Amino acid sequence: MAGIRDSLGRAGYDLLSRAVTQYAREKGDGGLRVSGQPGGVVHLRDGLVVAVASPGAPGPGTLLMRSGRSGAGAAELRVVRMMAMQDAVFAMVAGCVDGCVELEDPAEPPDALVVGEGATRLLQQAARKLAALDVMPHPVRPDRERPVPAIEVDVTQFGELQRELLIQSDGRRTARDIAFRTGRAVYPVTVEMARLLGAGFLECVEWAAPAVRIQLRMPPEGLRRRTPPTAERAVVAASPTPLPPLPPGPAPALPRRTPGASGITETLASEKHGASWKGFFRLRSGTAK
Structure with a gap:
């Protein structure tokens, strides 16, 4: 790239x-x-x-x-x-x-x-x-990359912005699109997308690839705006064979933030x-x- x-x-x-x-x-x-x-x-x-x-x-x-x-x-x-x-x-x-x-x-x-x-x-x-x-290890631009989750992850292990990115990334949305959907500035969204791509939690796929969907298990009361639900999990359903789950334990640490990335x-x-x-x-x- x-x-x-x-x-x-x-x-x-x-x-x-x-x-x-x-x-x-x-x-x-x-x-x-x-x-x-x-x-x-x-x-x-x-x-x-x-x-x-x-x-x-x-x-x-x-x-x-x-x-x-x-x-x-x-x-x-x-x-x-x-x-x-x-x-x-x-x-x-x-x-x-x-x-x-x-x-x-x-x-x-x-x-x-x-x-x-x-x-x-x-x-x-x-x-x-x-x-x-x-x-950054995987630089992106606000209006180009349209990633999808690369592996099955428990999104409750991530920070709020990272969790939103994992949920919103569906192969069609850019960082700019997600910024508008979540009411966030496009620069910090772009930075976090680059960090998740570099850490292997997101990946960019070709338009000709099979569709990738994210299925969420929601709590009975639903989700509140910007409030982490008690049992939220993003599952990537890929064809023909599902990807293996992560081993037990916390998710790998992401790279350190670049100063000035969040506001x-x-x-x-x-x-x-x-x-x-x-x-x-x-x-x-x-x-x-």
Whole structure:
């Protein structure tokens, strides 16, 4: 499998970084539409990025609603909005960037930050996350790998996010898909998927392979949202011969986490920016016009 490092060397990443930082420095207020896969929209105010939306990552509303935290306070709401913004940038640079164009009369979204983030800092955070994924034993991308459980396991032996990944991985869902289904940021989901693949608990199968299903034994009262059930077990039914169960004892330990894999660890900081606007800014297909 090709590593993630090639994303950092492609013109698309350079284009996005150059476009956002230049727009922040020279104009400061407005927005850029990023074309590509998954693409997105970047909103700026006073030279700082205040919101980023992308179909490649859950927005603040999804993170709050799917996780059951709809009544968040002001401090938690800011953290969720910041996390969603950083996650959207990561999803864009982990994909393919074709070009950037200035939005006409952009309306600032209602979930914009009161105090934004410096464009350079925001892009550097995304670059560090890509580099961290690339050095893992089994690097993955948010919108590519669609794994299935590789062996029969008792999912109660795993952490909450790992348990959700084992249950949700069915050969059709990517890390991005699972992030939306579980109301989690796409970056930590991608990291945990890479760790489970590297440890042999998940595997990627060809589309032509026989369908793999996960059968769960649920407690009579059913499952509560984000609450580990008392007797939950994922069983992989494969054809023609079932895989042997794991030997008694705890599951093998997974590799150590990469620092910063589970959320926001950096402090907020602003950047200085110029006040002049040198004319209409437009970038297409990696060429400044």
